Amino acid sequence: MVYSLRIVLTHEHADAVLGLDDIRVVQPHSPTNDIDPTAIYLTQYVMDSRLYKIEGYFPSKLSIAKRICSGFMMSIAMLDDVYFKLREGQEVRRVAQLDWRIIEDDYDKPFVASGLKFVPLPVMHGEDYICLDFLFGEKSKVAYISDVSRFPSNTEYVISKSGSGQLDLLILDCLYKKGSHNVHLCLPQVCSKFFQKLGCPEKKT
Missing domain, CATH: 3.60.15.10 (Ribonuclease Z/Hydroxyacylglutathione hydrolase-like)
Structure with a gap:
């Protein structure tokens, strides 16, 4: 039996979440992000945390955001600049496609x-x-x-x-x-x- 990739988060500190966008390297390749998302299991507290704004950094739908930096470590202060809404004429960039699933603590x-x-x-x-x-x-x-x-x-x-x-x-x-x-x-x-x-x-x- 073959299982698809699943990820379970323990908390929202940097060592637990800042590698999530790199999941794209084990997802099927699609320049337009037209793939099934990877399930991410996490608590509502982790999802709602303002410290890292997880859902904003790793949007499940590329139609509302794009990645402009990759391949190097970024400081927390830079993270707000990583994703932003696409403007007319901007190219679609490949990012990890994630499906957030809330669990109880x-x-x-x-x-x-x-x-x-x-x-x-x-x-x-x-x-x-x-x-x-x-x-x-x-x-x-x-x-x-x-x-x-x-x-x-x-x-x-x-x-x-x-x-x-x-x-x-x-x-x-x-x-x-x-x-x-x-x-x-x-x-x-x-x-x-x-x-x-x-x-x-x-x-x-």
Whole structure:
């Protein structure tokens, strides 16, 4: 069975969204953008965020916007100049075609993408920000945990043995080998606290 490309966003920070226009390199080539869009799953908060104005930067219909810069890194301040309405006589430019699909930031409201069920896992990315990570897989359970500093008790329960059962694979954000950080877990906190809560014995080195 062949599945088309699907993308699930964790949050709207630059490291999560600023590569979206490059998706066009794996989409069918069409100089006029006459192709089926790629599904992007994200929360309403991420869609509405004014910080990056995602929908404005990556419009799903080229008839209202065009790309004038590509192939190099642009500062956040320049992004408002990347897309603008086409004027009469302007050429159509190729950009990624995206289909925005809103999901809930609630582990009781899973969604399905390409036949795979995803369970949303809200985590704290600093005490003032919620990042959305995911649990997926039926026969083998995988938890993808990006940009986390603390686990709310409900999320911690969902990925524990007593919640969804033993994880087969945990992909976990870990910023530094030593010390600590205010918006990310670091290796000492992961080894001394989190693995034990998941039912994994701490490995002595």
